[in-house]
Amino acid sequence: MLNWQLTLAVGGGGTAGLGVFVLVREYMPAVPALGPALRRLHQPGAGAPAGRPSRTEWLTGASRWLRPPARDLALLDRTPEQYTLSVLLSALAGLVLPGLAGTAMSALGFTPPLVVPVAAGLGLAVLFAAIAHYDVIAKADRARREFRRAVCTYLDLVALQLSAAHGPVQALERAAAVCDGWVYERIREALRIAQLQMHSPWEELRELADRIAVPELSDVGAIMQSSGAEGAQVHETLRQRADSLRDQIRTDNLARAEAVTARLDVPGALLVFVLMGFVLYPFVSRI
Structure with a gap:
């Protein structure tokens, strides 16, 4: 009787330890990989010969089945395979717990029916997988709001560069080089790709905006395209777009704050009812 319990304990502990190791390894800062960057710069054609099957090919098939949020993953700079691995590991953790x-409990002398851990494991597996999925969506939502705020500053910087008599392409590059942060690094990467592939930078910015679902960055490309194609003075247009975007962000923040405040009213009302119950109970018990 102790043999299968010991085997189950060792197997479960090893699985949980492996999951913790993989999660810690994923969240540790890694060395920048040049391979994915080179693959983004040189996309293989449709008729390219297929290479050797990758050791993570099963993750690719599983990611197609799970249908990961592509735009959210592109914004967070994650691959569908990484998303699939995190969901599967979360489900495995819920299944093992x-x-x-x-x-x-069996070691303490209480043996529950087999159906209880099996049903609880399946339920926790689904719950943990859903938590991992919605965690990605929540992180992407926060990152998208941060991206929008950074675009406001980028619009002002581009307008300043244009006012200093720089050309449209040079204004985009110099404005992106002024600030630090992951948002400006993504913009600088898009501008480098446009330079290496002989594309116009506003087209690359629009493609990046569509890939990560940040339409405000596409507005920068559209405004700068009119400046590059027609020679129009668009620095005032950029400033007006930055001001309108700030107003929109302020409105969204107020709406989100009001929604949070409305949700806080529910536990406040429950607390009032509990206090009323404590106050009225002595009088009701005497009737």
């Missing part, structure tokens, strides 16, 4: 709890 009830078995470990059942093993601990």
Whole structure:
């Protein structure tokens, strides 16, 4: 009787330890990989010969089945395989936890029915997978709001560069080189790709905006395209767009704050009812 319990405990502990190791390894800062950057710069054609199958090919098939949020992953600079691995590891952790709890209870002398850990494991697997999925969506939502705020500053910087008699392409590059941060690094990368592939930078900015679902960055490309194609003085247009975008962000923040405040009214009302129950209970008990 102790043999299968020991085997289950060792297997569950090893699986949980492996999951913790993979999660810690994923969240540790890694050395920048040149391979993905080169693959983005030189996309293989449709008729390119297929190479050797990758060791993570099963993750690619699983990611097609799970249908990951492509735009959110592109904004967070993650691959569908990384998303699939995190969801599967979360589901595996939820599946193993009830078995470990059942093993601990069996060691204490209480053996629950087999259906209890199995049903709890399946339920926790679905719950943990959903939590991992919505965690990606929440992080992408926060990153998208940060990207929009950075675009406001970028619009002002581009307008300043144009006012200093720089050309449209040079204004985009110099404005992106002024500030630090992951947002400006993504913009600088898009401008470098446009330079290497002989594309216009506003087209590359529009493609980046569509890929990460930040239409405000596409506005920069559209305004600068009119400046580059027609020679129009667009620095005032850029400033007006930055001001309108700030007003829109301020309105969204107020709406989000009001929604949070409305959700806080529910526990406040419940607390009032609980206090009323404590106050009225002595009088009701005497009737």
